[in-house]
Amino acid sequence: MLDIKTVRDQTEIIVAALKKRGENTELLERLLKLENERRDILQIVENNRQTRNSLSQEIGKLKKEGKDAEEALTQAKAVSDEISAQENTLRDLEAKAMQLLLMFPNITHESVKEGRDESDNTEIRVWGSKPEFSFEPKNHWDIGEDLDILDFERAGKISGARFVISKGAGARLERALINFMLNLHTKENGYTEILPPVLVNRESMTGTGQLPKFEDDLFKLEEDSKGLLLIPTAEVPVTNMHRDEILLEENLPIYYAAYTPCFRREAGSYGKDTRGLIRQHQFNKVELVKFVRPEDSYNELEALTANAEEVLKRLGLCYRVVSLCTGDTGFSAAKTYDLEVWFPAQGKYREISSCSNFEDFQARRASIRFKRQGKKGTEFVHTLNGSGLAIGRTVAAILENFQQEDGSVIIPEALRHFMGIDRIVKK
RNA sequence: GGAGAGAUGGCCGAGUUGGCUGAAGGCGCUCGCCUGCUAAGCGAGUGUGCGAUGAAAGUUGCACCGAGGGUUCGAAUCCCUCUCUCUCCGCCA
Numbered sequence: 001m002l003d004i005k006t007v008r009d010q011t012e013i014i015v016a017a018l019k020k021r022g023e024n025t026e027l028l029e030r031l032l033k034l035e036n037e038r039r040d041i042l043q044i045v046e047n048n049r050q051t052r053n054s055l056s057q058e059i060g061k062l063k064k065e066g067k068d069a070e071e072a073l074t075q076a077k078a079v080s081d082e083i084s085a086q087e088n089t090l091r092d093l094e095a096k097a098m099q100l101l102l103m104f105p106n107i108t109h110e111s112v113k114e115g116r117d118e119s120d121n122t123e124i125r126v127w128g129s130k131p132e133f134s135f136e137p138k139n140h141w142d143i144g145e146d147l148d149i150l151d152f153e154r155a156g157k158i159s160g161a162r163f164v165i166s167k168g169a170g171a172r173l174e175r176a177l178i179n180f181m182l183n184l185h186t187k188e189n190g191y192t193e194i195l196p197p198v199l200v201n202r203e204s205m206t207g208t209g210q211l212p213k214f215e216d217d218l219f220k221l222e223e224d225s226k227g228l229l230l231i232p233t234a235e236v237p238v239t240n241m242h243r244d245e246i247l248l249e250e251n252l253p254i255y256y257a258a259y260t261p262c263f264r265r266e267a268g269s270y271g272k273d274t275r276g277l278i279r280q281h282q283f284n285k286v287e288l289v290k291f292v293r294p295e296d297s298y299n300e301l302e303a304l305t306a307n308a309e310e311v312l313k314r315l316g317l318c319y320r321v322v323s324l325c326t327g328d329t330g331f332s333a334a335k336t337y338d339l340e341v342w343f344p345a346q347g348k349y350r351e352i353s354s355c356s357n358f359e360d361f362q363a364r365r366a367s368i369r370f371k372r373q374g375k376k377g378t379e380f381v382h383t384l385n386g387s388g389l390a391i392g393r394t395v396a397a398i399l400e401n402f403q404q405e406d407g408s409v410i411i412p413e414a415l416r417h418f419m420g421i422d423r424i425v426k427k
Numbered sequence: 428g429g430a431g432a433g434a435u436g437g438c439c440g441a442g443u444u445g446g447c448u449g450a451a452g453g454c455g456c457u458c459g460c461c462u463g464c465u466a467a468g469c470g471a472g473u474g475u476g477c478g479a480u481g482a483a484a485g486u487u488g489c490a491c492c493g494a495g496g497g498u499u500c501g502a503a504u505c506c507c508u509c510u511c512u513c514u515c516c517g518c519c520a
Binding site for chain 2: 046050052060063076077079080246
């Protein structure tokens with residue numbers, strides 16, 4: 001959420017930010033108009049409340065002394081009626097202004113390149129080398145089905161399109177990846193492991209920015225089941241752990257790592273990645289979340305990205321880091337690095353992790369603040385998160401990159417301890 | 428699902444015949460004093476948000492006692508709805 005003061009007093013900053021993202025300013029004008037009305041009526045209400053309060057106090061005093069309070073009483077009643085009418089309009093205006101304010105995307109960081117879409121993103125660095133094959137590499141879904149470790153067909157029967165059943169060594173590979181990633185982040189990178197709920201309320205979804213704008217992307221339960229929503233990422237429950245809290249500076253930074261299944265409607269992605277593990281309604285992910293002091297957040301973003309990269313390095317997967325341009329940066333983020341892993345069968349890099357600094361955007365929505373040592377008042381923390389990594393896509397990358405001519409797949413060294421085997425072969 | 432109890436400031440805990448209570452008291456914390464260390468002691472201060480004023484310290488207005496409504500001139504205190512927590516019973520992994 002944007003700071004309403006900035007919107008009001010430094011409107012030009014907001015206008016410039018919206019233009020960079022390729023958004024128009026029509027909403028902004030509506031918001032400014034509402035905000036002005038809100039402030040006008042607020043002032044009137046507060047003045048009247050002051051009058052009422054002093055009259056009430058006077059009445060109390062008069063009654064205690066046994067004097068006649070008739071005159072003050074009629075006066076107070078009149079003011080009070082006025083107030084309740086004004087409070088209604090105020091409430092209405094506040095709700096409308098808030099509703100609008102929640103629709104504005106974050107302001108991107110100055111280091112983010114201006115651009116329209118992913119074609120304007122900047123490649124920052126490449127790690128590893130693409131594997132070379134003496135044969136035509138297969139798609140991961142063919143590999144998986146041939147090895148009988150992925151079953152898309154039966155998943156379609158029991159759930160529908162964009163679901164998969166992992167079986168045997170495939171299921172074990174998922175579990176191995178979860179363990180490997182969590183161990184790395186908790187034992188070596190300093191994150192605290194969290195296993196959060198995957199059903200959350202609307203406040204949580206609003207706190208991290210999924211609501212109100214992206215309701216169509218979410219799965220939700222019926223109203224008589226409390227209207228809970230399935231998380232699209234562990235970012236939601238984990239960031240909201242500290243919603244409406246005031247943290248202490250000495251407890252920052254806070255690092256959490258969470259494994260959860262994630263659920264996405266994938267509305268509007270018809271025809272995209274219809275086969276394979278890339279785009280599923282349900283997938284597993286290990287997510288990294290940080291709460292940090294504002295002055296540290298950009299260093300923390302680099303460190304977070306490095307933590308996610310370490311997973312790919314240890315798996316020996318070739319990848320590149322891409323800095324997203326303004327038009328491709330997500331709604332809540334100020335700056336995002338995508339990690340893209342090489343997929344030989346498709347002949348291209350595909351996103352496997354997205355690491356973002358949200359600055360105070362989520363903190364303001366979710367009211368996550370901190371108190372500096374020896375200083376009065378509070379400030380909003382900066383929040384960050386990144387996948388570390390998406391498990392399904394990692395499985396896909398491993399299958400494609402380490403496939404052998406005989407159809408078997410070599411297990412990366414780092415996973416063998418968890419897998420108990422060094423190769424998946426056809427039975 | 429049935430029956431009951433409760434939700435107050437960083438924590439504990441007063442306050443429920445409505446009115447100088449933003450909230451007693453204690454703990455904790457901060458600053459100062461004192462004590463050759465430690466402990467104890469003394470003094471002052473110590474919530475959040477949105478405004479006004481001021482260079483700043485500060486002064487000041489309004490709101491907030493789980494959330495939202497209502498009654499009233501006035502509510503932490505009365506009424507309604509919701510949420511959460513706890514106890515007992517039932518049911519279930």
